[in-house]
Amino acid sequence: MPPKSKKKSTKKGKSNDNLDGIDLQPEDKIKYLESQTSALEIQLSQRSTTTADALAEAESLRLKLAKTKEKNKEEKETSMDVMKSMTRQYKSMKEDLLNKINERERTIASLRDEIVLLKSKHGEEITEKEGLLQQKDKEAETQKKETEELCKHFAHLLSVAKLKIVNYARGD
Numbered sequence: 001m002p003p004k005s006k007k008k009s010t011k012k013g014k015s016n017d018n019l020d021g022i023d024l025q026p027e028d029k030i031k032y033l034e035s036q037t038s039a040l041e042i043q044l045s046q047r048s049t050t051t052a053d054a055l056a057e058a059e060s061l062r063l064k065l066a067k068t069k070e071k072n073k074e075e076k077e078t079s080m081d082v083m084k085s086m087t088r089q090y091k092s093m094k095e096d097l098l099n100k101i102n103e104r105e106r107t108i109a110s111l112r113d114e115i116v117l118l119k120s121k122h123g124e125e126i127t128e129k130e131g132l133l134q135q136k137d138k139e140a141e142t143q144k145k146e147t148e149e150l151c152k153h154f155a156h157l158l159s160v161a162k163l164k165i166v167n168y169a170r171g172d
Contacts, residue, residue, distance in 0.1 A: 024032060
């Protein structure tokens with residue numbers, strides 16, 4: 001630590017050879033001042049080294065900051081390019097999906113129309129077939145009645161023929 005500067009004494013009888021309250025001879029004073037100078041030079045050298053190191057580190061950090069800023073800029077540009085590409089792909093996919101949805105909706109509408117038409121035709125066919133079945137049932141019923149009447153008539157004829165044969169065989 002450097003000595004505190006003392007004001008020169010203006011009193012008579014006091015010499016300037018007094019440092020920090022110690023009376024010194026001129027040779028001792030020179031040695032003392034040389035040692036102080038040497039200590040200050042060492043301290044200055046250490047501070048110069050520290051300052052040089054700090055300046056070198058500051059320059060290194062500036063370079064590192066510049067590189068980091070450049071890398072950040074490049075990454076932002078890359079991110080923007082990727083984002084633009086993804087946005088373009090998203091819009092394309094969205095358009096494709098909308099086209100597919102519209103196509104499917106048209107297909108569904110067409111199939112629904114076809115279903116309505118087929119149901120209508122099917123209903124008409126069922127009505128027609130039921131009409132035919134009813135007509136066939138009536139014809140079958142009529143034929144059944146005719147057959148039963150014919151059977152009764154034939155049974156009656158057989159019965160009459162049997163009686164005639166029996167009467168003929170008896171000789172009547």
